[in-house]
Amino acid sequence: MAGAGAPPHAAGAPALADARRLRADRARQVADVLRRQVLYGEFRSGTLPAEAELVRDFGASRNTVRVALDLLRAEGLVERCPGVGTVVVAEKYPHGLERLLGLAETLREHGEVANEVRTTGLITPSREISSRLRLPDGEPVVYIERVRRLNGTPLSLDLTYVSRDLGEPLLAEDLAHNDVFVLLERIAGQPLGRADVTLEAVNADPHSAATLDAPRGTALLMLERLTHLADGRPVDLEFIRFRGDRITMSGSMSRT
Amino acid sequence: MAGAGAPPHAAGAPALADARRLRADRARQVADVLRRQVLYGEFRSGTLPAEAELVRDFGASRNTVRVALDLLRAEGLVERCPGVGTVVVAEKYPHGLERLLGLAETLREHGEVANEVRTTGLITPSREISSRLRLPDGEPVVYIERVRRLNGTPLSLDLTYVSRDLGEPLLAEDLAHNDVFVLLERIAGQPLGRADVTLEAVNADPHSAATLDAPRGTALLMLERLTHLADGRPVDLEFIRFRGDRITMSGSMSRT
Numbered sequence: 001m002a003g004a005g006a007p008p009h010a011a012g013a014p015a016l017a018d019a020r021r022l023r024a025d026r027a028r029q030v031a032d033v034l035r036r037q038v039l040y041g042e043f044r045s046g047t048l049p050a051e052a053e054l055v056r057d058f059g060a061s062r063n064t065v066r067v068a069l070d071l072l073r074a075e076g077l078v079e080r081c082p083g084v085g086t087v088v089v090a091e092k093y094p095h096g097l098e099r100l101l102g103l104a105e106t107l108r109e110h111g112e113v114a115n116e117v118r119t120t121g122l123i124t125p126s127r128e129i130s131s132r133l134r135l136p137d138g139e140p141v142v143y144i145e146r147v148r149r150l151n152g153t154p155l156s157l158d159l160t161y162v163s164r165d166l167g168e169p170l171l172a173e174d175l176a177h178n179d180v181f182v183l184l185e186r187i188a189g190q191p192l193g194r195a196d197v198t199l200e201a202v203n204a205d206p207h208s209a210a211t212l213d214a215p216r217g218t219a220l221l222m223l224e225r226l227t228h229l230a231d232g233r234p235v236d237l238e239f240i241r242f243r244g245d246r247i248t249m250s251g252s253m254s255r256t
Numbered sequence: 257m258a259g260a261g262a263p264p265h266a267a268g269a270p271a272l273a274d275a276r277r278l279r280a281d282r283a284r285q286v287a288d289v290l291r292r293q294v295l296y297g298e299f300r301s302g303t304l305p306a307e308a309e310l311v312r313d314f315g316a317s318r319n320t321v322r323v324a325l326d327l328l329r330a331e332g333l334v335e336r337c338p339g340v341g342t343v344v345v346a347e348k349y350p351h352g353l354e355r356l357l358g359l360a361e362t363l364r365e366h367g368e369v370a371n372e373v374r375t376t377g378l379i380t381p382s383r384e385i386s387s388r389l390r391l392p393d394g395e396p397v398v399y400i401e402r403v404r405r406l407n408g409t410p411l412s413l414d415l416t417y418v419s420r421d422l423g424e425p426l427l428a429e430d431l432a433h434n435d436v437f438v439l440l441e442r443i444a445g446q447p448l449g450r451a452d453v454t455l456e457a458v459n460a461d462p463h464s465a466a467t468l469d470a471p472r473g474t475a476l477l478m479l480e481r482l483t484h485l486a487d488g489r490p491v492d493l494e495f496i497r498f499r500g501d502r503i504t505m506s507g508s509m510s511r512t
Contacts, residue, residue: 024463025375025401029415032495033384036480039454042384058382071461097353097453100511119281126314128289128298145281159285181511192511197353198295201457201477201500205327207280219475219500221457224292230511239288244457244475255356255437255448255486 023064030058030068038077039092039248048078048086076245090245093150097251100195100227102179103148103156111151117175119145122164129161132226133234142167144175147211154212155246159239166235181227184236193230199223199249204241212243219244279320286314286324294333295348295504304334304342332501346501349406353507356451356483358435359404359411367407373431375401378420385417388482389490398423400431403467410468411502415495422491437483440492449486455479455505460497468499475500 034054037043049057054065069086072078079089095106104113123143130137144160144167160180162170169187170180185191200222209216220241227236290310293299305313310321325342328334335345351362360369379399386393400416400423416436418426425443426436441447456478465472477498484490 021463028461028464029399029495030382032415032480033382036454037384039456059380074461075458092456094454097455097507097509100509124315126286126289128293159288194511195509196506197509198292198350198504198506199353199455199477200295200348200504201475201498202331203459203473203475203500205284205330207277208284217459217473219457219459221455221477224288239285242457244459248454248456250452250454251353253353253356253451253453255450 023061023067026060026064027067027071030054030060030065031071033058034068034072035075035077038072038088039094043088046088047084048088050085092246092248093155095242095247095249097249100181100192102181103150104179105182107150113148113150113155113179114152115146115148115176117144117146119143120171120175122168125161129237132237133161133163135163140164142171144170144180146175150246153246154214155243157208157211157241161237163233163235180236184227184229188229188235191230192236193228193232195225195227197223197225201244202241208241212241214243214245221247221249223249279317279323282316282320283323283327286310286316286321287327289314290324290328291331291333294328294344295350299344302344303340304344306341348502348504349411351498351503351505353505356437356448358437359406360435361438363406369404369406369411369435370408371402371404371432373400373402375399376427376431378424381417385493388493389417389419391419396420398427400426400436402431406502409502410470411499413464413467413497417493419489419491436492440483440485444485444491447486448492449484449488451481451483453479453481457500458497464497468497470499470501477503477505479505 051062051065055062058065069078077088077090078086081087093107093110107113121143122140124138125141127137130139133141141164142162146158147154148156148158166184166187170183173183181192202220202222204214204216204218204220206216209218221244223240223242225238225240226234228234307318307321311318314321325334329336333344333346334342337343349363349366363369377399378396380394381397383393386395389397397420398418402414403410404412404414422440422443426439429439437448458476458478460470460472460474460476462472465474477500479496479498481494482490483492
């Protein structure tokens with residue numbers, strides 16, 4: 001039994017390539033645990049434990065620990081500060097998978113969400129969008145495009161299609177400082193009900209990356225969400241690109 | 257009202273940079289709708305509609321449609337075939353967010369899941385892992401590392417930590433052809449219960465990318481999942497890297 005979890009096939013004298021693979025495999029294990037600890041704010045001081053402590057806790061070599069820290073640095077989560085150590089530089093905010101919430105509602109305790117409204121207008125949507133909103137072909141919808149920021153940091157780029165009867169009153173509201181969900185409920189005079197969601201990871205195209213102040217190719221958590229009123233009518237179709245280095249989604253699932 | 261959804265601020269004669277930004281914005285709208293249609297298999301022939309038809313349906317310029325198709329090509333979803341048109345080249349498989357299922361259970365209708373078991377062994381985990389599995393510090397756990405493939409295509413790289421009492425019998429089972437979930441239930445003599453999940457999008461480090469036969473930096477959908485037995489004991493902690501171009505997660509959320 002190896003503290004470092006050395007796999008059985010490494011029993012012989014490994015060739016250099018094997019050693020590298022082993023170190024990379026071990027570094028990934030270490031990085032995954034540290035990533036979670038960063039995510040859940042377990043390093044309250046904002047500084048990771050010293051290398052020697054990580055070496056001890058993970059039963060890993062100093063080299064492996066360094067490669068693991070490099071992985072987190074490449075993800076933009078930590079930075080090495082001479083004389084200080086490895087510090088957490090990016091905060092990721094948890095977005096719940098449990099309950100349908102707007103971003104400002106979700107992140108209330110983390111600060112203020114402000115929206116840059118890039119585009120609004122009445123458009124004739126493609127057939128796919130009409131069909132998902134259960135509208136006849138050619139029926140106009142309201143289109144809203146926003147960059148959403150928390151305390152000034154861009155979190156997401158949201159493309160939103162709303163049925164005209166609710167969307168037109170929406171355009172008269174303060175879209176810069178309110179979640180669409182909250183406004184929709186006020187306008188509709190009824191709560192929202194269920195939403196169908198699809199989550200993907202995609203690499204940012206250059207233009208989306210620039211809009212989100214993120215590096216080209218950065219991993220985005222992409223959410224497509226069709227939200228219904230409590231009465232079952234689909235009224236709000238969104239395509240949301242979350243910066244992968246800023247947002248996580250979490251929740252609970254059940255086997256039965 | 258513009259069929260193309262031209263935003264109000266574009267009313268004047270736009271400078272070249274503005275025109276480019278507009279086209280990029282419009283291309284993203286078109287690409288998001290097409291991505292969904294590809295995902296949900298709406299192009300049954302495997303070929304996207306001709307450019308002229310897309311131009312008509314989206315009320316977009318031919319240039320915008322081409323930029324949109326380029327975006328999907330950059331994501332590895334479609335390819336342009338001379339004389340044929342734009343064809344779907346990658347299939348993304350839906351993984352449910354509703355119910356806790358293993359990969360083979362989830363993808364049963366899509367084909368056979370086979371697992372390459374890269375590493376197994378008894379290890380002394382770091383304190384973070386002990387604490388999540390509610391084990392005393394220093395108590396060994398079983399570690400399993402697998403690359404999971406559907407019909408030969410790598411879908412995910414899974415790092416799994418299992419409590420020793422269930423993990424040791426697990427190692428005697430056929431891990432290449434079974435979901436850990438199914439085996440755990442058999443060994444434990446009780447069903448699994450609830451799992452806490454966290455989803456993120458991260459760029460693949462070079463070694464993870466190579467292990468998944470994916471390009472360096474590719475967007476991964478990363479799932480951390482702590483699964484409990486029906487009796488509430490946490491027994492299975494996993495760090496799963498799904499290839500973003502192969503897997504989506506979907507489900508339904510409720511406002512209340």
